[in-house]
Amino acid sequence: MTSCTCGRSSGGPCSLCNIRAKKVQLFSGFRHLLLAMSSLLKVDRELKTRVETFREQISSEAEHLVASFFPQKLLELDHFLKEPILNVTDLKEIHSEIKFRVPEPIIFTNSHDGVDTNTKKRKLEDGVTDDSWQGGTKMLVMPEGMLKCNTKLVDLIERVKPEIRTLIEKCNTVKTWVQLLIPRIEDGNNFGVSIQEETVAELRTVESEAASYLDQISRYYITRAKLVSKIVKYPHVEDYRRTISEIDEKEYISLKIIVSELRNQYVILHDMILKNIEKIKKPRNSNSEALY
Numbered sequence: 520m521t522s523c524t525c526g527r528s529s530g531g532p533c534s535l536c537n538i539r540a541k542k543v544q545l546f547s548g549f550r551h552l553l554l555a556m557s558s559l560l561k562v563d564r565e566l567k568t569r570v571e572t573f574r575e576q577i578s579s580e581a582e583h584l585v586a587s588f589f590p591q592k593l594l595e596l597d598h599f600l601k602e603p604i605l606n607v608t609d610l611k612e613i614h615s616e617i618k619f620r621v622p623e624p625i626i627f628t629n630s631h632d633g634v635d636t637n638t639k640k641r642k643l644e645d646g647v648t649d650d651s652w653q654g655g656t657k658m659l660v661m662p663e664g665m666l667k668c669n670t671k672l673v674d675l676i677e678r679v680k681p682e683i684r685t686l687i688e689k690c691n692t693v694k695t696w697v698q699l700l701i702p703r704i705e706d707g708n709n710f711g712v713s714i715q716e717e718t719v720a721e722l723r724t725v726e727s728e729a730a731s732y733l734d735q736i737s738r739y740y741i742t743r744a745k746l747v748s749k750i751v752k753y754p755h756v757e758d759y760r761r762t763i764s765e766i767d768e769k770e771y772i773s774l775k776i777i778v779s780e781l782r783n784q785y786v787i788l789h790d791m792i793l794k795n796i797e798k799i800k801k802p803r804n805s806n807s808e809a810l811y
Contacts, residue, residue, distance in 0.1 A: 574699055581696030584689050585796075589789040596682065596782035604675060605775050610768045615669035617750055617760055666747055668740075669767050675774055676736055682781055687729045693792070694722040702802055711802025714795050721791060725784050732777050739770045 599605065607613055701715050743766055750759045792799065 577692065577696050577699065581693045584693055585789060585792045588689065589785045593782050593785035596778055600778055600782065605778065610771065613671050613767060613771050614764050615767060617666065617747065617763060672767060672770055679774055679777060680736065683729050683732050686781055686784065687726055690722045690726045694719055697799060700799060708803050711798040714798045715802055718792060718795065718799060725788065735773060742766060
């Protein structure tokens with residue numbers, strides 16, 4: 520039989536030794552708990568430091584955007600609006616010719632009622648009957664190759680799209696900055712907070728409008744592609760060709776309006792934030808905070 524560690528008993532551990540062993544286990548567990556808590560506190564401090572660093576970076580970047588970037592950008596867009604590419608007087612200059620020749624007319628043979636019933640089915644070059652043909656011109660390969668876009672409008676769109684994306688990104692940064700400045704919810708003295716909320720709402724509206732400009736550009740390409748496919752299928756219909764020109768003119772005018780709106784939004788945001796910069800940074804004064 521094992522003897523007691525203290526030597527008082529030879530029949531096994533005594534009650535005193537059991538108590539000492541439990542204390543050792545308890546202190547060991549407590550020590551591991553303290554080490555774990557210390558590690559968690561260290562991680563928590565590191566996270567708080569990173570969050571605070573992020574807040575400082577957002578604050579510094581947003582203040583620079585409002586004070587310097589917005590005025591610079593509105594001047595650039597104002598100069599862009601005065602360039603010849605956005606001041607075309609005769610909109611025919613931005614038209615793009617659809618280089619697709621009208622095929623030769625097909626002469627049908629007469630039948631019992633004056634129309635050959637076999638003409639309802641067209642045969643492809645390999646002799647296979649196309650049962651799905653329901654009218655129009657069947658084209659397997661474009662004789663002139665790929666039909667090009669309106670290169671003048673494409674070049675203009677490629678200049679406008681980065682400006683739209685820039686406005687969305689910068690508005691998001693400034694919006695985040697203002698939201699981080701909103702204090703905790705309290706009763707009374709919320710006039711400055713309401714100004715912050717109005718500023719956030721205006722920034723969110725600008726973001727939404729700028730995103731709609733990108734949707735508008737996508738819809739232009741889709742609409743024009745459908746019309747071009749109609750021209751390929753029905754090359755003898757002149758209205759489709761005229762509609763292409765109308766769509767191009769409409770998109771050109773829309774792009775000019777978009778650039779003008781981008782400039783105006785920079786002006787409005789710059790003016791609104793600077794006029795209320797004190798309330799945005801400090802929505803509640805120190806005297807009112809001391810009362811709570």
